[in-house]
Amino acid sequence: MCARPISIIPVPGMPRVKKGDDLGSLIVGAVAAASITLHDSDVLVITQKVISKAEGRILHLADVTVGRRAAKIAAGLGKDPRVVQVVLAEAKRIVRMGHGVIITETKHGFVCANSGVDQSNVEEGFVTLLPENPDLSARRVRDFIMKKTHKRVAVVITDTFGRPWREGQVDVAIGCCGIKPTRDYEGVVDPYGYTLRVTEPALVDAVAAAAQLAMGKLDMVPVTIVRGLSYEESEEGIRAVLRKRELDLFR
């Protein structure tokens, strides 16, 4: 890995995305309309929200039947019981609750607030859910873009997660295709002769955070291009950055 400049290029002009839209096609259109030419090795970073919308991962809260457990938790936390019901339905287990927050492990294995269920940037009365299989979502967009543009790109899908111990959120990867999620330096010897042991940068998460810098939260810029990054092509997907439960000190 050689130090080299990186560009983070927001793609303006994406339309509001609705169920059934072909995201790959919308992205290729927006890229062209912005007079951006894709390069080989560009990484397209796409926020979860537009993926979820295109895939119809949206629920109308009026349609949600609240169970007893959700009602009880909602009362304790001061949250909308319908939202809590959806959060529980999307969760494999609850990791922690308190301070008005439910930290869950999702069916995918992500540990995050509210199972990724979100009320922002969606019509009032609706919530978005995380994509069912974000790696597959990434693959679909990547396949389309590669076919249309003949450029060998990678795709990273991101969501905004909070963290323990630190205020503020950073974007992390929840799905990827065409990029190895980590860089492995284990066993590599540093310039002082020390053999690195646990140094494995979470490349896709750093990509997600970098893209966040160029995406205005309110500007409807759900797609960003990270250009100039050196990475290995891989199909292994996001599972590589999810810690196994038995190795985790905080679950």
Add this chain to the structure above:
Amino acid sequence: MCARPISIIPVPGMPRVKKGDDLGSLIVGAVAAASITLHDSDVLVITQKVISKAEGRILHLADVTVGRRAAKIAAGLGKDPRVVQVVLAEAKRIVRMGHGVIITETKHGFVCANSGVDQSNVEEGFVTLLPENPDLSARRVRDFIMKKTHKRVAVVITDTFGRPWREGQVDVAIGCCGIKPTRDYEGVVDPYGYTLRVTEPALVDAVAAAAQLAMGKLDMVPVTIVRGLSYEESEEGIRAVLRKRELDLFR
């Protein structure tokens, strides 16, 4: 906050840093030698390692006297007792132990592995400690650079931290000067009319992760410039992203 392209520019040619070196001067020299011209609003991202070296925050393990508590913990975890002694001396408290790792809360309030004590990229038999006051370290470098170049820059000091739930490390900010550490969207109304509640991007952490993309772990590139970022100037320092203990679900 408007979507705009961002550049991440590594600064090559930094010499090996030793105790007493004037980092600001070394950086200005390396920037000039690389024919890079600083701009107003550039954010200089500097890894902890060179700050710690310049400030003499290095210990010779041969000089460490191991106490009983450190010896016991080291035996349990299979770690070097001298390193454990230093880790404990740098810690305010232990947050978790297991799987060969000690997660501590440092005197600064960072929760991280081994109190930030590190054996990589330093002469054999030595460890580096985190800077005593990374915000002050950032301020010193910033003041020097602004005086020398007459450019209004910000400085972020980073270290590589692991995370719960996710494999791989991302760089985070441990000190900053001249940049507001978070962007505050609380109460802002999104394009669908929903009032954002807990959306506060941890800007300096996203900057740290972005800079990581352009820094080779083994290339001795400890300084990166993030250019084109829109941020507020602020002196508030890193404390703004450290969650208060009583609000933390994982301490």
